[in-house]
Amino acid sequence: MGTALLYDEEMTKYKLLWVDPACKIEVPERLIVSYEALVRSGLSDRCISIPAREASDSEILLVHSELYLEAVKKTPYMTLEDLKEFTLQFGDVYFHPNIYHCAKLASGSALQLVDSVMTGKVRNGIALVRPPGHHSMHGAANGFCVFNNVAIAARYAKQKYGVKRVLIVDWDIHHGQGVQYCFEDDPSVLYFSWHRYEHQNFWPNLRESDYDSVGKESGAGFNINVPWNNVGMENSDYLSVFCHVLLPVAYEFCPDLVLVCAGFDSAIGDPEGEMCATPDIFAHLTHLLMNLAGGKLCAVLEGGYNLTSLAQSVCQTVQTLLGDPLPQLANLRGPCKSAVESLQCARSAHRRYWSFLKHAADPPMTDISTKHIKSAMEEEEKTEMAEEERCTEGKVWPEPPERLCPPVCSASVLPDDVACPDGLKRLSSSKDLEPLLVSKLKNRFRTAAVDGDRVTTFSRLYTLIEKLVANEIRNGLVLVPDVAAAMMCVVQDLTSDLVKRVLVVCVGKEKELDYVTTDGKVLVVQISSEDREEQRSKYYIPVCLKKGCSDTSGFIQAVLGLLLPLGYEYNPDLVLLVRMPGSGVVDSMWQQLIGLLQGFAKGHTLVLMQVNEKACMGSTASALLGHPAPPLQDLQTPFPEDGDALERLRERLQADWKTLQTTS
Numbered sequence: 001m002g003t004a005l006l007y008d009e010e011m012t013k014y015k016l017l018w019v020d021p022a023c024k025i026e027v028p029e030r031l032i033v034s035y036e037a038l039v040r041s042g043l044s045d046r047c048i049s050i051p052a053r054e055a056s057d058s059e060i061l062l063v064h065s066e067l068y069l070e071a072v073k074k075t076p077y078m079t080l081e082d083l084k085e086f087t088l089q090f091g092d093v094y095f096h097p098n099i100y101h102c103a104k105l106a107s108g109s110a111l112q113l114v115d116s117v118m119t120g121k122v123r124n125g126i127a128l129v130r131p132p133g134h135h136s137m138h139g140a141a142n143g144f145c146v147f148n149n150v151a152i153a154a155r156y157a158k159q160k161y162g163v164k165r166v167l168i169v170d171w172d173i174h175h176g177q178g179v180q181y182c183f184e185d186d187p188s189v190l191y192f193s194w195h196r197y198e199h200q201n202f203w204p205n206l207r208e209s210d211y212d213s214v215g216k217e218s219g220a221g222f223n224i225n226v227p228w229n230n231v232g233m234e235n236s237d238y239l240s241v242f243c244h245v246l247l248p249v250a251y252e253f254c255p256d257l258v259l260v261c262a263g264f265d266s267a268i269g270d271p272e273g274e275m276c277a278t279p280d281i282f283a284h285l286t287h288l289l290m291n292l293a294g295g296k297l298c299a300v301l302e303g304g305y306n307l308t309s310l311a312q313s314v315c316q317t318v319q320t321l322l323g324d325p326l327p328q329l330a331n332l333r334g335p336c337k338s339a340v341e342s343l344q345c346a347r348s349a350h351r352r353y354w355s356f357l358k359h360a361a362d363p364p365m366t367d368i369s370t371k372h373i374k375s376a377m378e379e380e381e382k383t384e385m386a387e388e389e390r391c392t393e394g395k396v397w398p399e400p401p402e403r404l405c406p407p408v409c410s411a412s413v414l415p416d417d418v419a420c421p422d423g424l425k426r427l428s429s430s431k432d433l434e435p436l437l438v439s440k441l442k443n444r445f446r447t448a449a450v451d452g453d454r455v456t457t458f459s460r461l462y463t464l465i466e467k468l469v470a471n472e473i474r475n476g477l478v479l480v481p482d483v484a485a486a487m488m489c490v491v492q493d494l495t496s497d498l499v500k501r502v503l504v505v506c507v508g509k510e511k512e513l514d515y516v517t518t519d520g521k522v523l524v525v526q527i528s529s530e531d532r533e534e535q536r537s538k539y540y541i542p543v544c545l546k547k548g549c550s551d552t553s554g555f556i557q558a559v560l561g562l563l564l565p566l567g568y569e570y571n572p573d574l575v576l577l578v579r580m581p582g583s584g585v586v587d588s589m590w591q592q593l594i595g596l597l598q599g600f601a602k603g604h605t606l607v608l609m610q611v612n613e614k615a616c617m618g619s620t621a622s623a624l625l626g627h628p629a630p631p632l633q634d635l636q637t638p639f640p641e642d643g644d645a646l647e648r649l650r651e652r653l654q655a656d657w658k659t660l661q662t663t664s
């Protein structure tokens with residue numbers, strides 16, 4: 001299934017008609033450069049174009065009052081003076097004779113997108129719209145927003161498709177207070193937002209934008225705010241919040257639909273956000289949400305005011321929605337102190353509501369919410385210092401790297417008598433191994449002549465790895481008689497001269513792990529029922545699940561809170577996913593793991609499985625081909641000892657691995 005793209009140039013046909021410094025950045029060119037970038041890059045042609053439509057009155061009334069709608073209906077007939085007058089009653093927003101029409105198109109586009117995804121016409125999609133929506137409220141326009149496009153879409157999805165749980169992820173740099181107010185007492189809609197806050201000194205300066213606004217009454221726990229109290233947040237900060245706050249809760253919530261308030265003013269260069277995260281981060285943020293809700297994801301444009309980073313970020317998002325390989329994120333160095341404080345506060349505020357956050361630490365000593373009563377003097381200093389170093393005009397960043405699709409998505413190396421799963425390309429041709437390699441194999445296996453078919457297998461394996469590294473193939477599935485031996489061989493002999501860093505994810509028990517290196521060429525993360533704490537080192541990280549890999553709750557917690565951060569920090573060139581026989585890992589969890597691991601090494605994942613487990617080749621192939629993993633149904637509360645052990649493991653490892661830091 002494809003990716004929907006909604007865009008209508010009619011939504012570029014309104015603009016600010018008077019002087020208002022707060023609103024001058026919201027210009028038609030925002031939409032034009034975004035769409036043109038998609039056209040120029042060839043991405044728009046790869047999408048399924050869905051027409052915009054006007055939202056009806058009843059659809060708008062799902063969120064807004066009749067009084068407000070009737071008032072906005074009058075604006076097309078207003079004089080310039082009337083428009084100015086009408087605008088005065090709202091904050092940081094402007095009206096125009098054509099904005100009501102465009103606001104209906106923006107909301108209607110979001111609904112068209114929901115229809116396309118919910119009817120299965122497409123898998124996911126994006127609506128490029130203006131005016132944006134997430135600040136508008138029941139009876140008021142605000143922050144360039146007239147109708148709350150995403151809030152209306154959430155209510156619409158519930159009403160028309162009986163969607164039980166909607167996750168709204170708001171990565172715009174402003175707090176979508178309109179969305180928060182709409183759903184704060186509603187447990188069927190989980191709203192997550194990060195936003196520039198600076199202890200309430202940043203617009204819209206609301207006390208209720210802080211981390212302690214967790215929702216009300218039956219909605220308690222279903223509103224997650226992560227305030228950024230400093231500018232300059234980077235990719236590491238965003239990924240830490242996804243791994244340690246959003247994703248654990250999102251998986252536990254298990255949404256039927258994901259809506260994204262896709263604002264790109266959180267990208268580098270934006271005058272509003274003043275952050276330093278690069279456009280390619282949105283490739284990963286999108287990817288990390290794509291295995292939820294069976295892949296049903298609707299992104300709706302909110303903010304984004306630097307026309308260069310906006311266009312690049314939109315392209316990064318669309319390319320991921322289309323299933324293209326992800327760019328490698330370089331030099332992630334862990335979250336900054338302020339970000340750790342914020343995520344620690346958010347985690348501790350929510351630990352009573354979410355069993356996946358149950359073991360979160362207490363809030364930091366310096367409770368950051370009281371800091372907002374800053375002395376005028378301090379504020380004054382900050383502003384002076386801020387000017388020169390914060391000027392975003394001077395910000396430069398590299399073009400996001402090309403994300404080329406290898407000619408072959410998934411290849412397989414199988415025993416001749418095993419049928420190749422649909423969609424996979426069987427790798428049979430294999431060059432003879434160099435004599436040097438054969439001799440290495442021989443003394444590796446301490447057998448005189450490494451038996452024939454083993455040499456064949458390893459030579460095919462070697463060829464596969466060469467093709468992965470050369471980006472001729474994206475990922476591969478290998479079935480071998482002895483998976484432990486094959487793993488050792490791949491790690492020691494077949495990759496040493498081909499890749500710099502191999503992330504080995506070992507699922508299930510393994511006899512000896514004597515190939516662990518200390519030079520960092522290999523990072524092994526093993527998830528099993530065995531307690532291998534005494535063998536732990538910087539590059540060998542055993543995660544022990546009391547009930548083993550069949551405990552999906554513990555497994556996904558370890559993946560989200562440990563494996564993902566480690567993987568991002570380690571930044572491997574190849575991922576070796578080894579399924580030890582008898583691991584007991586549940587199929588949906590196995591597919592989720594393969595899906596999430598695609599975020600590393602440009603998707604170069606090599607799955608090693610034992611021949612006697614060929615029954616799960618089908619689901620493995622499906623995940624390798626990029627089909628969304630099935631949702632993890634009814635996750636139980638993780639076992640306390642596992643949750644606790646994971647927190648302790650993170651604390652012990654965070655000296656070596658900064659991205660594991662969740663406490664300041």
Ligand SMILES: CC(O)(O)NCCCCN
Pocket residue numbers: 022092132133134135143144145172173174175203263265302303304
């Ligand atoms: C959509 C949005 O969140 O980017 N609007 C920002 C309004 C800022 C007003 N000072």
Ligand SMILES: [Zn+2]
Pocket residue numbers: 172173174263265272302303304
């Ligand atoms: Zn914004």
